[in-house]
Amino acid sequence: MTLESDRSAVVLAGGGSTRFGDADKAVADLAGTPMVRRVVDRLEPVVDEVVVNCREAQVPALEDALAGGPDPSFAVDPVPDRGPMAGIMTGLQEATGEYAAVVACDMPFVDPALIAHLFERAAGRDAAVPRVDDQWFQTTQAVYRADPMIAACERALERGDRRVVEPLSDLDYVVCEDDDVREYASLETFENLNTREEFEAAAERLAADS
Ligand SMILES: Nc1nc2c(ncn2[C@@H]2O[C@H](COP(=O)(O)OP(=O)(O)OP(=O)(O)O)[C@@H](O)[C@H]2O)c(=O)[nH]1
Ligand SMILES: [Mg+2]
DSSP states (O other): OOSSOSEEEEEEOOSOOTTTOSSOGGGSEETTEEHHHHHHHHHGGGOSEEEEEEOGGGHHHHHHHHTTSOOOEEEEOSSSSSOHHHHHHHHHHHOOSSEEEEEETTOTTOOHHHHHHHHHHHTTSSEEEEEOTTOOOOTTEEEEEHHHHHHHHHHHHHTTOOOTTGGGGGSOEEEEEHHHHHTTOOGGGGOOOOSHHHHHHHHHHHHHHO
């Protein structure tokens, strides 16, 4: 790993997992592997470094969950619970790459081929954000140029707007749509696990695949 990376990954893990219940879904065991570990393992081949964004109290359990793999760095939210967009900002501040793939810790099926493609699409621009079937922008599985995105997040937070799409209005971004996504990934890449039921269903699929 070089000191200055071209391509970073920021894994967002600073949420409260309230729909999941009284455990942190990031480190919960998903068919034998902590969910965050699955995400890091899938990103690692297509990036130069991995940064994990979280709250201070989560660091020991996340270190345990990621032990034995490549050493990630941690980006701890200075103010917790300000939402995913603030977490993106914290993570990008720690990342050394000019560009970073931002992926939520609850997307265990994230496809590295799509991430690599998003880096290609983002080159020379401020971001590449997927959107399929005219649905929402997949802002937590997207590539951003770190400096303009940090600045855009700071401005959005100053305006008091926590919406994760809000910084896009300040950025020169490309939207990666429909066939451009499907060529590289199946749509399960965007599947995110929030409840115990969703988690168990995904675990069954993973166990059946292995
Ligand atoms: N840093 C940071 N990340 C967050 C925050 N809220 C959510 N996230 C992350 O953003 C991603 C998507 O968030 P959610 O699916 O809502 O996860 P969550 O907030 O932990 O779960 P719920 O409490 O059930 O909404 C996950 O990777 C979370 O870890 C936050 O306040 N700060
Ligand atoms: Mg949430």
